[in-house]
Amino acid sequence: MSTQHKNLSDFSGSEIPSALAYSFGIVVAEWNAEITNALYQGAYENLIKYGATAENIYTYQVPGSFELTAGADLLLKNLKLDAVICLGCVIQGETRHFDFICNAVANGVSNVSIKYSKPVIFGVLTTDNHQQAFDRAGGKHGNKGDEAAFTAIKMAHLAETLKG
Ligand SMILES: Nc1c(NC[C@H](O)[C@H](O)[C@H](O)CO)[nH]c(=O)[nH]c1=O
Ligand SMILES: CC(=O)[C@@H](O)COP(=O)(O)O
Numbered sequence: 315m316s317t318q319h320k321n322l323s324d325f326s327g328s329e330i331p332s333a334l335a336y337s338f339g340i341v342v343a344e345w346n347a348e349i350t351n352a353l354y355q356g357a358y359e360n361l362i363k364y365g366a367t368a369e370n371i372y373t374y375q376v377p378g379s380f381e382l383t384a385g386a387d388l389l390l391k392n393l394k395l396d397a398v399i400c401l402g403c404v405i406q407g408e409t410r411h412f413d414f415i416c417n418a419v420a421n422g423v424s425n426v427s428i429k430y431s432k433p434v435i436f437g438v439l440t441t442d443n444h445q446q447a448f449d450r451a452g453g454k455h456g457n458k459g460d461e462a463a464f465t466a467i468k469m470a471h472l473a474e475t476l477k478g
Contacts, residue, residue: 321456330464331471333366336396338466340371341385343402343438345378352451353401353437356459357466364467379404379438380415383422390430396470397433398426399462403447404440416440433469437462 338361342354354373361371372393376385379402386398400423406412419438427434437458441447449455 321454322450322458322461324456328464328468330364330467333361333364333467333470335474336366336467336470337370337394338366338372338470339386339389339393339395339398340373341382341389341398341400342373342375343377343379343382344375346403346405346444346447349403349439349444349447349451350401353403353439353457353459353462356452356457357399357401357437357463358459360460360463361467364463366467378402378415379419382419382438383426386423386426386434387429390426390432390434395432396473397435397466399435399437399459399466401459401462402438403451404438405444405447406442412440433466433473435462435466435469 340357342350374385376382382400382402386400389395389398404412404415420436423434423436439447439450439458450458
């Protein structure tokens with residue numbers, strides 16, 4: 315497996331700009347809260363580490379990953395933000411419900427990003443089981459929340475650069 319024993323959150327080879335000038339929204343799904351809280355900690359701590367201020371980080375919870383799309387839309391509609399991070403954890407159950415949620419939220423957050431011309435980051439774990447989720451929320455494969463923060467900062471910087 316290509317990801318076996320690999321820290322997927324290793325951005326040491328990539329330069330992360332300062333986040334001081336940017337405002338971020340974070341939408342966190344309550345489903346699998348032990349996982350999503352760990353994703354949130356990773357995202358929040360890295361936004362701060364790279365210069366974002368607490369007053370420029372706006373955090374809201376939604377019931378499940380399916381509602382992340384609506385949450386991101388509401389934040390961009392009502393707040394002046396440079397990027398929105400969506401955090402969730404969808405774990406396969408007995409039925410195809412998993413597939414519908416994952417596809418809906420992936421397509422949904424992408425559509426919101428295009429709608430507002432703002433970066434909306436897909437920080438959603440879509441795993442076969444809880445262990446895979448734990449491994450990607452601060453475990454052996456890193457923290458998807460860290461990755462989401464780095465991506466949000468880099469995309470906000472890109473948008474600022476191109477705006478001139
Ligand atoms: N099974 C998981 C869900 N299910 C709930 C949906 O996201 C949604 O809230 C519901 O269908 C009502 O619209 N959500 C997750 O985030 N993770 C899951 O594993
Ligand atoms: C991904 C889900 O919604 C899942 O938890 C639902 O489980 P099931 O497919 O067994 O109903």
